[in-house]
Structure formats: structure tokens, C-alpha cells
Amino acid sequence: MRGTFLNLTAAAALAMALSVSAAAAQKKYDPGATDTEIKVGQTVPLSGPASAYATIGKAQAAYMRMINEQGGINGRKINLIQYDDAYSPPKTVEQVRKLVESDEVLLTFQIIGTAPNAAVQKYLNVKKVPQLFAATGAAKFTDPKHYPWTMGFNPSYFVEGRIYGQYILKEHPNAKVGVLYQNDDLGKDYLNGLKAGLGDKAAKMIVAETSYELSEPTIDSQILRIRDAGADLIFSAATPKQAAQAIKKIAELGWHPVHILDINASSVGAVMKPAGLEASKGVISVGYVKDPADPSMKDDPGAQRYHAFMAK
Template identity: 70%
Template sequence: MPRSLRGGERSSTLFGSDGDRCNQRKKTIGRKFRQEEQPNMSNRRVFMAATAALAFAVSASQALAQKKYDTGASDTEIKIGQTVPFSGAYSVYANIGKTQAAYFKMINDQGGINGRKINLIQYDDAYSPPKTVEQVRKLVEGDEVLFTFQLIGTAANAAVQKYLNGKKVPQLLASTGAARFNDPQNYPWTIAYNPNYVSEGRIYAKYILANHPNAKIGVLYQNDDMGRDYLAGLKSGLGDKAAGMIVGEVSYEVTDPTVDSQVVKLKSMGVDLFYDASTPKFAAQAIKKLADLGWTPVHILDINASPISATLKPAGLEISKGIISTQYGKEPSDPQWKDDPGVKAFFAFMDKYFPEGDKLNTVNTYAYSVAELLVQVLKQCGDDLTRENVMKQVANIKDFTPSFALPGIKINTGPNDYRVNKQMQMMKFNGERWELFGPIIEDNGPSG
């Protein structure tokens, strides 16, 4: 039967009755229709396949774009390196490292940053630059950290600046205000946190021009990068009036036993505004000597020497009354901040994560603020944790306000100006505490 059916089909095709011819026409038309339809269906299948492939490629590309890592970063952690003077003469700054380690522990307990935990690796450098070099090499070449964070002190940071920039490893938020660390053209991998000493000097100049335009200024400064930067900033801020207003410049060495002779010399030059760019030990000596001489010029003291416990108490609180300085952060012991949300959050943090620490120590509040800024930088990095993007983000901070920033002060950085803190407010010591006064002053002058 199958053979006869096939024969019949052939027969009808060959001999063609009317019904067969009709059927044949239907078949022919059907075949023709299917032949015309086939390319369109094929095109649709090709189009759909191409679309799916493109979607997959885009998805894969986006996934790759979303997750970029350099050495020290992964899906689970961000490895950070830090040297801290846990021992030695400057071990008071060990609290910076201790506070920040505790802060990152809190961040990790909260789930980390974009799902990644911070792995903070710390080594003791005893505030010795050669030791800093040794430990930083270990962090970069041995531990393979993504970047270094908050290396402490001008000398320590200077000792590793060329090395880190040569390796293209970010030297983030260095604890120094020396102008050499704000040089994105020559050292694009280095950014400092502290107020730039040149900027601070210009801010004092703005205050002097507004309030003591006819002052005869005498400058006491430490003969190093810090002191010279403060002097340069003052001169820059005074502009063409500097030569006429500054009547004396006297320096001292860090090895000098006292600055008594320098103070006497400035008094003899007819100075009526004493600009003291020194460190706590020598600032305290100068305050005492002014009192001994019965000399009461307008007294401006740099922020480094403004801590009450380190400078004013050793000198004498009563004879320190009236001294003027500047600030960018809240004083945790000041009653006016007792209900401040940021200060209260800090106290709660200290109680839980660093209970042995002193909640009123400004070293700890400083460390806390820097850690807050680093977390903001890493949040901005998202899933692009390359060293290049870390630097891009730290140079792209917009209106960030740490918990301890004074009202009205915000952090803004840019690719051509790495200064983190450019705004400050003047303050005067009342015999017990510093009192803020006047508006926020911002330095918009040259960055170096």
C-alpha cells in the first residue's frame, strides 16, 4: 500500500485530473509561500540570537566594569597599610592608630564597605623615618596592601613619598600639613589630611589684615618645613603689605633648649603682634617668657601648639588668656557640643570599641574624623578598587562633613588641589577653654 500511494501521487502529478491539478496548485502555492516565509523567519532567529549575544556581552562587560581590583582588594576585603609610633618619644600618637583600628572594627561589624571588610595592617615605626621606610616596604611588597593610610608625621611621610609614588601606591590622608604633600603634579599619589601650613598662615593673615591692619608683626618659627611653611603662608596672605608689617623673623632649632632669647629679641624690635609658629614645648616656653617680660602683644599661636593639655596647661592657664588660634574641629570637652549628634555617636563608639581610650582627647577625635573620610572615599570607589580610582575618588570629595567638623566647614578636594581642610574659624582662649569667634575663613590662595 505505501508503494501504490506513492505511485498514485506520482500519477496524479503526471496525468493531472482537475482535482489533482487543483491540489497541485495548492501545494505549489503552499511551497512558494513557505519558501518566501523562510528567509523572514530565519532573519528573526538570527536577530534574536544576535540580540541575546549582545545582551550577554553587555552584561558581562558591565560585570567586569563594576568589579576592578588592584593588589590588596578583592570581593571580600580591602587591605590597608599603616605605620604608627606605638613606641618611642612620640607614642602619644599611638592613639591615632588605636582609634582607627577600633573604628574599622565597627565598620566591619556593620557589614563593611560595599560588602567588603577592611583589613588594616599596622606596624610600629617608633616615629623614626628609617623605620618608616622599612615598614612601608614591608606593607607594599610583603603584605601587598592596596594603599597606605595616615602615616604620621612630616619626616616619616617625606621618607617614603618618592618610593610610594614610584610604585604608584596611594599615600592617603597623611598626618602632616607640610605644603610638599600637596603637589599633585609631581606627587600625584600623595594626599595629606591636616590643614596645609601655608593655608593656615594665609588664614591668619586674613584675620590680621581685617583686625590689626597696622600691626608690627614678629615671627617665631621652627626652622623646618613646618615653620617655614607657616611663615610663607603669612607672607603670601599679607601680599605686598608683608614687607612693611613684618618687622622681625626669628627661628629656633628643635635641639635648642629654650626660645627665651628669641622672644627677647622680638620684643626689642618693637613687635606688637607675636606670630608663634612652633610646637607645644617651645610655645609653652614662649608664653612663660612673655609673662616674665610683662609683654602683652596680640598673640597668635598655630593650631599644632593650641592643645590645652600639651601647651597651655604647662605654660599656665591664667597667663595664656587672650591667645588667638584657629580650629576646624569641635572640642569634645566643650559643653556647647554635649548634645551634638556626631559627638554623641563618637562617645558611644568609644564606649563600645575603645573603652580604654580617652573620649576627651582630641588626638582620638582627629583619628575618628580621618577614618570617616576614608570610609567615604571607599564608598565612592564602589566596585572599582584600583589604585588609580582610589586617588580619583579622594581627589573628588564634595561637601563632606566629618562628625567633628565645625558648623559650616565642609571638605572639598579636586584633581589640581589636594588640600582636604581649607576652612577654619578663629578662636580665643578664655583661661579655661577656647572660644570660637568670627566667620568661617577659607583659604582660596595657591595650594602650595
């Protein structure tokens, strides 16, 4: 899965960052670090509407075990503590407080999701606990002036949205655009980026904007509104569950718009297969890492190491 491979890269970056910190450390450490251990905390949506992302946390836990089997970081073993937050911000707050105040982790690593990260950003910065590689591309996580203890990881959602806008102007200059977006910083950043890419043509080209809440069981009504507005191109700024629902509903309607999908929801395993591979044909998205499921990657050394790791 593309997202899993991406987050293994983040785990490798964590190992490098901790290695530098450990090398310079003295005998007195912050909570969560000793001569033998580095305690790291993470929340993962093991359940709930974004549970497709659970595979990221599982792969990262396996990667940490591999690092420990190889001797850890300068002799220190990584103790990764994971809690399920169901992609629910109030639950994220509860679990992160537990990680900081009870488990006394040195840092949080790759908390998954825009809304969950937003819910704990201020708290972690007040506590001066690193919010390392927050798994989101929302703009608010690259604000070192106000949140110096936060470091984002994903490429900018705004920039990605702008790329789609520029693509539409070039390839579909007469398109009537409908936008489906998640009603949080993820969806809003994508929407604003798309409008920036379309420039002064945005107001004329976008014929429908409709949002959804993560708690909604389906987004069928939103898809119908976009279709009924006369859109012939749809941009889904969504997470896996709703993206799969959108693909499936569009196919059921016999509607054939150009469909652009954000990278968070472009997984074959988590989105395309549940929606139906036939229905998913023609969906357009972007990528910025190697896809280990791509047959052209079968002889790539990095992909081969990935497959060996996953097999173990």
C-alpha cells in the same frame, strides 16, 4: 581633642573610598586586598617629640575596629597595621618600606606629619601605592601632576597663614610681628602664607623670624630673640610640644604679646593644659571642625555619637 575628632572624619572618608573600590573590584586584586581583607598601613609618632599626636592613631585604630564589628567594607575587614616612627623621617622611610615590601599593604593611610610624609612621598609614588589622606597641609601634597598617588588631607597651611596675616592687618595694623616656625615644609608654608596675607607690609611688620629643629630640647632661646627684637605679636607655626613650650616661656617672662597659634598646636589637652591653662588664656587660633569638648556641642548629634564611640 580637636585633632582626634578631625581624623575620625578622615577614617570615615577612608571607609567610603574603600567601599567604592571594593564594589568595583574583580577577583584579581593588588597586594593588600582579598575577598575578605583590606590591608592598610600607617606610621604614627607613638614616641618622640610629636607623641602628642599618638592619640590620633589610637582613635583611628579604634574606629577601624568599630567598622569591622559592623561587618567591615562590603564584607571585607580592615587590617590596620601601625608602626611607630617617632616623627623621624629616616624611621618613617624604614617603617613604610616594611609596610609596602613585607606587609604588602594596599595603601598607606594618614601617615602623620609633614616631614614624615615628605620622606616617603616619592617612594610611594614610584611603587604606585596610594598615600591616602596624608596628615599634613603642606602644599607639596596637593600636586597630582607630579605625585598622582598622593592625596593630602589637612587644609592648606599656606592659606591658614594668609588668613592670620589678613587678621593681623585688620585687628593689629601697627603690630611688630615675631614668627616662630618649625624648620620644615610645615613651618615654611605658614611663614610664606603669613607674608602673603600681610602683603607689601610684611617686610616692615615682621621684626623677627626664628626657626627651630624638632630635635631641639627647648625653644627658649628663640622666644627670647623674638621678644628682644621688640615684637608685640607672635605667631607660632609649631607642633604641640614646642607650642606648649612657647606659651609657658612667654608667661614666665611676664611678656604679654598677642599670640597666634597654628591649628596643629591648638589642642587644649595636648598644648594648653601642659603649658598651663592660665598662661594659655588669650591665645588665638582657627578651627574648622566641631570641638566635642565645647559645652555648646553637648546636644549635637554628631558630638554625641563621638562621645559614645570614645566611651566604648
